[in-house]
């Protein structure tokens with residue numbers, strides 16, 4: 001198990017930051033800053049996603065066959081053990097040594113309950129009922145908050161791993177007694193088209209996590225009220241039609257125009273919850289000189305009920 005690390009230690013015992021590593025100001029070999037595991041430096045690089053360039057931040061990586069010491073801050077087992085200790089067992093627990101389980105049904109139920117309560121709250125007129133409903137709402141909100149928070153902490157452990165393989169032997173995802181592969185739960189921009197296919201074809205919707213870079217944050221006028229929208233960078237792919245491109249459009253919506261005020265363009269985030277898909281739509285390219293005439297958009301949207309469904313990654 002390995003995390004991407006923001007610092008390391010060199011042969012002279014000096015703490016080496018990313019900036020120092022970029023300047024080559026260190027003595028090989030590099031080790032973990034907290035234990036004796038061998039690490040190496042990985043340079044940052046730009047990556048193309050659709051019409052955007054996303055910058056992959058530089059980091060230190062664990063050397064092959066090397067492992068962090070049990071008590072090391074970068075040991076994922078250690079991190080997950082702490083999360084399990086501080087979580088409700090209904091949602092996240094240690095099932096044996098070095099084996100953990102995240103229960104997605106509990107998260108889905110809590111989300112559903114909160115949405116229902118928000119609806120009934122709007123339609124209530126009787127004062128006494130309103131007060132008892134509000135108490136229920138607050139209790140559910142707290143429970144949901146704790147569940148989402150545990151899930152969010154687990155997702156953060158995943159986000160510093162380089163791939164699913166690093167976490168899937170350690171952490172099982174379960175929905176209603178059935179194991180869910182990590183690849184069906186956690187999607188990076190290279191997987192958005194597969195994510196769309198899954199949302200469209202599955203009969204049972206499960207909460208999923210979408211990882212991506214913020215392309216834009218906009219206010220969109222609706223019929224009655226305005227919405228705040230975060231668009232993530234959009235991967236594209238070629239089609240049989242030479243002048244058309246398929247586009248995977250993921251966006252996060254809220255009627256609260258300040259919902260995303262903590263976030264900015266270019267930031268990497270994880271958005272977690274019950275994502276929805278919309279039927280594909282064909283849009284003419286507004287750039288007249290472009291060889292691409294048509295975009296076929298595959299839209300996926302999340303309407304979070306709690307701010308903790310989104311986090312910086």
Ligand SMILES: [Zn+2]
Pocket residue numbers: 032033034035036037067068069072073074075
């Ligand atoms: Zn270490």
